[in-house]
């Protein structure tokens with residue numbers, strides 16, 4: 001047994017025996033989730049410290065400082081700018097504009113773009129998903145066979161005055177027709193300093209131990225972006241944590257963790273790059289008749305309308321976009 005594993009075993013024994021909390025483990029969730037008796041959400045790869053494993057088990061997220069170099073982030077930023085200037089055309093890429101500016105005149109400029117989605121065919125941006133230091137952490141949550149299922153570069157615009165720059169509280173699993181949830185993880189890297197002013201991520205710690213909630217468009221007066229569904233009823237009293245991060249810091253989080261982001265009150269475009277990974281052993285599920293049927297219908301509509309695809313299944317919209325990044329492609 002490795003030293004880290006041995007420390008973890010001792011720690012778990014301690015948890016099982018004692019009702020006291022461990023002061024070394026910073027925990028936001030301990031008042032409303034029971035402490036894990038077994039480790040359900042993490043694998044032992046010798047990378048995570050026992051404290052980090054317990055933190056993720058209890059809170060559903062883990063922030064790693066300074067994981068991606070400035071140099072890489074600057075390169076991703078340049079790749080983003082080239083796409084905005086329309087100097088490259090990337091197959092499958094979805095360029096989204098904020099609902100508040102979408103009706104205004106088109107300008108080929110980063111100021112018109114609020115999000116790039118599905119950049120798996122852009123070699124420079126997709127390099128993010130293959131960064132070894134990211135995959136080493138991802139493996140702790142997915143195991144060794146890893147698929148990159150969903151890619152995004154978010155360029156959160158200054159709020160145009162209608163609060164449309166907010167991202168409602170949601171669970172990413174709502175969008176995914178594959179399981180098990182515990183073998184899925186999102187990596188989200190700040191491309192610059194993100195804080196409450198420019199709309200950092202906001203998470204409800206511990207909610208990853210719950211179930212998938214019903215999602216729908218929130219009733220916001222100023223409008224809501226396409227597909228920005230939110231959890232219909234979440235407990236507004238649940239403690240929230242604002243994840244303030246520096247350039248290169250990366251948070252890994254569980255797809256059931258309820259999270260969103262606040263308004264961008266600055267004049268800058270807040271940038272982050274992210275990838276949702278899943279174990280290649282995950283399997284597709286049929287979401288017909290479930291809470292996810294509304295998103296299935298929306299995604300299928302877009303696939304048909306935008307890509308001129310005939311009948312396509314929700315499952316296939318994912319199978320076509322997913323890419324193997326480590327190990328063997330077995331099931332997804």
Ligand SMILES: CCCCCCCCCCCCCCCCCCCC(=O)SCCNC(=O)CCNC(=O)[C@H](O)C(C)(C)COP(=O)(O)OP(=O)(O)OC[C@H]1O[C@@H](n2cnc3c(N)ncnc32)[C@H](O)[C@@H]1OP(=O)(O)O
Nearest residue numbers: 095096097098099102172175225226227228302303317320
């Ligand atoms: C190989 C198979 C391909 C299958 C493709 C399937 C594509 C769908 C992908 C969606 C999957 C979502 C997965 C997310 C999973 C992770 C969890 C993340 C949580 C989120 O991030 S939720 C948000 C994710 N969704 C998006 O980002 C939406 C993606 N955006 C788009 O699909 C397009 O940008 C959009 C919104 C459809 C617009 O594109 P386009 O049709 O090119 O734009 P037009 O300018 O022509 O406008 C058409 C029409 O739409 C209105 N519009 C435009 N932008 C918006 C907006 N942001 N919000 C609301 N409405 C918008 C525009 O006004 C036009 O309306 P009309 O009434 O004038 O027709």
Ligand SMILES: Nc1ncnc2c1ncn2[C@@H]1O[C@H](COP(=O)(O)OP(=O)(O)OP(=O)(O)O)[C@@H](O)[C@H]1O
Nearest residue numbers: 166167168169196197202218259260261262263264
């Ligand atoms: N009225 C609301 N209904 C639903 N979700 C909301 C509402 N207000 C804020 N949120 C969501 O809560 C999350 C964070 O909101 P928060 O209140 O922390 O941000 P903010 O108001 O922009 O910033 P701050 O509180 O720091 O001033 C975001 O996901 C946001 O979309």
Ligand SMILES: O=C(O)CCC(=O)C(=O)O
Nearest residue numbers: 154156167172260261272
């Ligand atoms: O970057 C953000 O503002 C939130 C992104 C997010 O949660 C998502 O796209 O799923």
Ligand SMILES: [Fe+2]
Nearest residue numbers: 170171172259
């Ligand atoms: Fe999300």
Ligand SMILES: [Mg+2]
Nearest residue numbers: 196202262263
């Ligand atoms: Mg607020």
